[in-house]
Amino acid sequence: xxxxxxxxxxxxxxxxxxxxxxxxxxxxxxxxxxxxxxxxxxxxxxxxxxxxxxxxxxxxxxxxxxxxxxxxxxxxxxxxxxxxxxxxxxxxxxxxxxxxxxxxxxxxxxxxxxxxxxxxxxxxxxxxxxxxxxxxxxxxxxxxxxxxxxxxxxxxxxxxxxxxxxxxxxxxxxxxxxxxxxxxxxxxxxxxxxxxxxxxxxxxxxxxxxxxx
Amino acid sequence: xxxxxxxxxxxxxxxxxxxxxxxxxxxxxxxxxxxxxxxxxxxxxxxxxxxxxxxxxxxxxxxxxxxxxxxxxxxxxxxxxxxxxxxxxxxxxxxxxxxxxxxxxxxxxxxxxxxxxxxxxxxxxxxxxxxxxxxxxxxxxxxxxxxxxxxxxxxxxxxxxxxxxxxxxxxxxxxxxxxxxxxxxxxxxxxxxxxxxxxxxxxxxxxxxxxxx
Numbered sequence: 330x331x332x333x334x335x336x337x338x339x340x341x342x343x344x345x346x347x348x349x350x351x352x353x354x355x356x357x358x359x360x361x362x363x364x365x366x367x368x369x370x371x372x373x374x375x376x377x378x379x380x381x382x383x384x385x386x387x388x389x390x391x392x393x394x395x396x397x398x399x400x401x402x403x404x405x406x407x408x409x410x411x412x413x414x415x416x417x418x419x420x421x422x423x424x425x426x427x428x429x430x431x432x433x434x435x436x437x438x439x440x441x442x443x444x445x446x447x448x449x450x451x452x453x454x455x456x457x458x459x460x461x462x463x464x465x466x467x468x469x470x471x472x473x474x475x476x477x478x479x480x481x482x483x484x485x486x487x488x489x490x491x492x493x494x495x496x497x498x499x500x501x502x503x504x505x506x507x508x509x510x511x512x513x514x515x516x517x518x519x520x521x522x523x524x525x526x527x528x529x530x531x532x533x534x535x536x537x538x539x540x541x542x
Numbered sequence: 543x544x545x546x547x548x549x550x551x552x553x554x555x556x557x558x559x560x561x562x563x564x565x566x567x568x569x570x571x572x573x574x575x576x577x578x579x580x581x582x583x584x585x586x587x588x589x590x591x592x593x594x595x596x597x598x599x600x601x602x603x604x605x606x607x608x609x610x611x612x613x614x615x616x617x618x619x620x621x622x623x624x625x626x627x628x629x630x631x632x633x634x635x636x637x638x639x640x641x642x643x644x645x646x647x648x649x650x651x652x653x654x655x656x657x658x659x660x661x662x663x664x665x666x667x668x669x670x671x672x673x674x675x676x677x678x679x680x681x682x683x684x685x686x687x688x689x690x691x692x693x694x695x696x697x698x699x700x701x702x703x704x705x706x707x708x709x710x711x712x713x714x715x716x717x718x719x720x721x722x723x724x725x726x727x728x729x730x731x732x733x734x735x736x737x738x739x740x741x742x743x744x745x746x747x748x749x750x751x752x753x754x755x
Contacts, residue, residue: 336554343553344578344619348585348612350593356695359583363576363699365557367706370572372561380563399561406557478713482569482706486576489702492746493580493695499753500691533705540712 334410352420356500357412357451360493364458365405367486371398371461371468374476374483387471394464394471398483401461405454405490412450412497418443444501445510451497452514458491459525465532481536488529495522547623565633569713570625570664573706577671578618580699584611584674584681587689587696600684607677607684611696614674618667618703625663625710631656657714658723664710665727671704672738678745694749701742708735 335343335354343362347354354362375395378384384391422439426432462484469480495518502511548556548567556575560567567575588608591597597604635652639645675697682693708731718724 337552339550339552340556340575340622341549341619344582344615347579347582348589348615350586350589355586356583356692359579359699360695362553362579363702366560366572366575367702369557369560370569373563373568376561376563402557402561406554409553478709479569481709482573485702485705485709486572486699487702488705489576489580489698489700492698492701496691496694496698496746496749496753499750503753533709536709537712540709540716 335413336406336410353413353416354409355412355416355497356493357415357454357497358409360451360490360497361405361408361412361454363486363493364454364461364490365402365409367483367488367490368398368402368405368457368461370479370486371465371483372402374472374479375468377476378471378473381473384471384473391468391471394468397464398461398468401457401487404457408450408454408457412447412454415443415447415450419447440504441506444505445507448498448501448505448514451494451501452517455491455494455498455518456521458487458494459521462487462491462525462528462532466528466535469532469536477536477539481533481540484529484532484536488526488533491522491525491529548626549619549623566626566629567622568625568629568710569706570628570667570710571622573664573703573710574618574621574625574667576699576706577667577674577703578615578622580696580701580703581611581615581618581670581674583692583699584608584678584696585615587685587692588681590689591684591686594686597684597686604681604684607681610677611674611681614670614700617670621663621667621670625660625667628656628660628663632660653717654719657718658720661711661714661718661727664707664714665730668704668707668711668731669734671700671707672734675700675704675738675741675745679741679748682745682749690749690752694746694753697742697745697749701739701746704735704738704742 378391379388422443425436427436465484588604591604592601635656638649640649678697
């Protein structure tokens with residue numbers, strides 16, 4: 330990796346690098362990017378509400394929802410870069426020598442350690458998507474109605490990003506041997522995943538209905 | 543707008559601009575970005591298959607699937623920038639004077655014309671997402687299995703982007719008065735939407751199953 334994180338790449342260069350036969354940016358980073366784009370749409374809708382006289386009675390609550398979505402956006406932006414760095418550690422561990430029994434033991438331990446760390450960015454992205462999705466239904470009801478389709482877009486993109494982040498946690502779990510760690514991660518996915526998915530679907534359906542009726 | 547299209551913005555700056563209380567980049571552009579990130583993951587999986595000796599028997603077919611996904615990626619990248627330009631036309635039309643009956647007529651015609659044009663980028667994004675989604679199930683079966691989670695991420699992100707693009711077509715349709723144009727657009731959404739959604743779900747489920755079994 331160069332010194333430049335993927336957050337500093339142009340959109341065009343990031344996408345070209347993602348498409349190439351190079352491991353990074355990979356699925357964790359791409360999912361975080363899509364989630365950040367979704368969170369940004371929720372922020373835009375909230376930012377077009379707070380400060381507008383017409384919606385003064387809602388400023389306080391929409392401001393709170395905005396803070397949740399803005400935090401998710403920042404977290405997801407962080408993962409766009411982090412996920413690639415985490416992959417580099419896994420890659421380096423797999424490249425360790427395995428000629429002697431001692432080297433093999435060291436290499437296995439390093440791989441396991443790197444995999445655990447590599448799981449963190451997509452898990453962080455997963456939780457950030459779930460956190461933002463949890464407030465979208467309320468935001469769809471309170472935000473400036475001119476921006477309602479953007480709240481729907483937020484639900485659609487964050488829902489897709491949630492699934493993408495989940496796959497990137499699961500692909501690491503498949504190779505992890507620390508059973509307690511695996512069980513804790515699976516619990517997190519199972520607890521937060523279904524309600525977040527439901528929230529995405531509910532907000533998307535509600536917005537679709539409001540637009541097309 | 544500055545001379546710089548959103549494709550040339552850094553990822554960080556694009557996302558900050560998207561979150562701000564400024565109309566562009568809006569939901570059409572953000573959906574296209576998420577879709578392009580998804581298409582890029584499909585391209586990466588294909589690019590890690592074509593050229594690898596182990597998968598020589600699949601190069602030809604995976605190369606064809608790659609061409610579909612790469613075209614979708616390029617199209618979606620184009621929409622990231624186009625959608626914002628289209629919005630600028632709508633905005634300019636709404637800002638036209640409406641003091642005399644003649645001005646009102648001209649303004650209404652300009653708004654209708656701009657709305658029709660504004661519908662094109664999200665419709666283009668919608669079709670590009672559907673085209674890429676249509677080949678993902680086959681790609682999941684043929685691509686280098688080390689990249690299977692990335693094909694799943696492609697399905698998740700393109701599925702979300704498809705829904706986001708659809709909302710951005712529908713929000714324009716709600717204000718369009720040309721009934722033939724509205725009917726044609728609704729037909730396209732109804733014909734391409736459900737099979738693309740099903741493809742996204744099917745590929746995502748298949749990949750999840752392969753990872754977690």
